[in-house]
Amino acid sequence: MAPAPVPAPNAPTPSAPASRARVLIVEDSATQAEIARVHVLQLGHAPEVVGSVAAARDWLRDARPDAVLLDIELPDGSGLDVLRALRAEGDDAAVIVVTANASINAAVEAMRAGATDFLVKPYARARLAVTLANALEKRALLAQLSRAQAQLGRDRFYGFIGASERMQAVYRTIENVAQSRASVFITGESGTGKELAAEAIHRASARSSRRFVALNCGAIPRDLLESEVFGHVKGAFTGAVADREGAAKLADGGTLFLDEIGEMPFAMQVKLLRFVQTGTFNPVGTAREERVDVRFVCATNRDPMLEVKAGRFREDLYYRLYVVPLELPPLRDRGEDVLLVARHFLAQFSREEKRNFRDFDAEAEAVLRAYAWPGNVRQLQNVIRNVVVLNDATTVTAAMLPPPLCSPPSAAPQSAPASAAGTGIESRDASQLPAEAAAGAAGAAAAPDLEEILPLALMEKRLILAALSRTGQDVQRAAVLLDISPSTIYRKLAQWKA
Amino acid sequence: MSGLAADLLADLPEADVRSILVLFGTDLDRLLPEVARAADAAEAEPFRRACHAIAGAAGAVGAAALEAASRHGMAIAKAEATRGALATAALAVAEAASTIRGEVASLLARLPQT
Structure with a gap:
């Protein structure tokens, strides 16, 4: 083969893409990796090169590329394994599979594995430029769509x-x-x-x-x-x-x-x-x-x-x-959110209290929906904590719900006064609490007299009841004041009631 | 445009083409002994992998004859895989590589040093 004449110096200037993308090149041949690296650099992006499946996985553990140029045949395995692992982790990088095998089957296999596009070797820079730009644009559009969809119907937001x-x-x-x-x-x-x-x-x-x-x-x-x-x-x-x-x-x-x-x-x-x-x-x-x-x-x-x-x-x-x-x-105006929030707390408290609760039965759901929740999410949180601490099963039944929730839905309050503090245990009737706590709910409970020395168990009971009284029967806040877990208060209340 | 590095020279600065051709020589230094070794040992899969790597690199720099010889070697490794067939294919790859090395040296001499 005669050497090709050297064309007039062609010094292409790097293109100016909308944004500089981080492009991982997975290619074991030094020649081909260098060609891809220089092309990517000339296109205005930031190339990184690795030469094996293992090296690619190592690199991806610490970094996230915008795009990947992925050779299939690598010394220690298939590039498609890298692709599948990426997708399994939910990575949305634009992955362009690069191969010398131009068969339809190879293309179909790559696309099934989650490739964004397919490039046949050898390729000119213009082909790479178009393929890479399209793949990055598609990724950006998908991300935009995902954000828009998330904003329309998201069920979690900063806590x-x-x-x-x-x-x-x-x-x-x-x-x-x-x-x-x-x-x-x-x-x-x-x-x-x-x-x-x-x-x-x-x-x-x-x-x-x-x-x-x-x-x-x-x-x-x-x-x-x-x-x-x-x-x-x-x-x-x-x-x-x-x-x-x-x-x-x-x-x-x-x-x-x-x-x-x-x-x-x-x-x-x-x-x-x-x-x-x-x-x-x-x-x-x-x-x-x-x-x-x-x-x-x-x-x-x-x-x-x-x-x-x-x-x-x-x-x-x-x-x-x-x-x-x-x-x-208020929670009563948030429709199905009450069940969403209740399920969240059920899972959280079941985990914390080592219980097996998975969900609510239909009757319990109906009760939760019908109740007016004057204490809003904090009250719901306390109710679910109460259920989890005092029961153990896979499903929460209506009978497990504390009063007044366990009353027929028609008996539950249908609206709450605007000033209702509604903080959990306040929604129980007085019979649910020991006599001292009921008195405290009426505002009569006093802090224990520290001059008077009583048996420790009795001092503990008085302190807990005083904290409940001070917080308007808010178990969460009482627990914070006493620096103990809310479940401890529930357990004590149940013991004293028994 | 066709011929050794013609497409690369159309797309890239000469300094980059020079470094690519130097790397191509390094790839050949690494892979040709592996082709010869695998043929001698009648190890079809290592032979095919080495030919595959040479074919890819050769295709990328426009070394069409070497790419063709290497792809033929890959086909032989998949089909016959006898020691004799592999040795013949390895010889064809080595001859094509030798020719292309000369062309690379000639081209490098004409490209400006950086």
Whole structure:
């Protein structure tokens, strides 16, 4: 063969694809790998080369390519094994199978294994360019479609569970507002997930690498709130033995979530207004001004405008914070979400409590659907925890549901008062609880007298009942206060009832 | 366009074509002894794999005669696979490779050094 004449120097400039793709070349022949590498580079992408099935698997363990140029015949196996493994892991890389075998059978086998396209060797750069561009475009379109489908009917979102239309609207609002710096005012009944929504806004935002600091304005003694928000210096007040940073400083660059903001004392609202307006504050006990970059998210289970009209919440602060409202729907308005959420908790608690529950029977489902859930998701969570702790079977029956759920559906409340705290065990009737707890539910239970020394078991019982009383019979919150598991409280209650 | 590296030269800078041809020579250095060894040992599958690799590399640089000889070797390995048939096929591959090595050397001499 006579050597081909050298053509006029042809120095093609790299193409400029819409985006630089990471292209893995799986090819054992050094010559062919180099040709593919140079072509891919010339096309404006980033090539990586491996020469065997094992090397490809190793590479794919640590990295994700946008596209793969995959030789079939490799020294240690078939390239199709790499392809099948990729697809089995759900990897959506555009895979172009490259082979010298141009038979239909080879093409069909490759496409069945999940190949995006098929390229016959030897190939010119133009052919590779078109095939690669098409494969990458197809991948991008499929990803776009998948995202759109997920947005239309997703049932999970940053810790939320729910596929109802009401929750889809919540997810969309959170996504839309996350990238802005605008303050968000979350409203919704107790137990609807206001803190979860605040966290979702933070996690979906560009601030997610910094801290999310949550402060419950209703749970902090009034005289400590300013120090909790703005921090203090040593000696600012009795007990201030050292400088301490407040939530505002801790949330610098991140998100400050002020829960139950309606509970904030009026005098503190003035200081918060200045902070919101200027981004500056003075730690308690110093005239030194500090500046931070904080995104505010607030929440309340009251109607904020009514609070303004009643003179309990400053109007100017209201307008500063109420920039983007986000209303979380009560569980009773979320249709089939109640079963979705119930199944999620059933699986979670069964795992935690080593039970065998798999699902609900039809009657139990009907009861869960019919109940009004004044305590919303938190109440549902407590009910399912109660069922799992006190029973063991594969299916939850209606009889396992605690009162008032186990009453006929017609007896269940059909609507909840707007102010219902509805936090789980409060939905039981008093007969479900020991006498002390029932008294506590009426607001009469007191913390045990620490001067009086009683047998440990009795002290434990008194403490648990006092915690339940303090939290309005909210088992979850009582468990947090006591630093024990909610299931421990349920077990104790069942023991005492027996 | 046809002939050794003609398509590559149409698509790629000469410096890249040069490095590809050098790698092609390295591939041949590695694979031709394997073809000879497998033929001598009458090992059909290793013979076929080595011929397959040479055919792919030869096709990629436009070495048509070597590609054809290698593909014939692959067919022999799948069909007869006798020591004699493999030895004959190996000889044809070696001869074609020898010719193409000369063409590669000639082309490399005409391509500018980087």
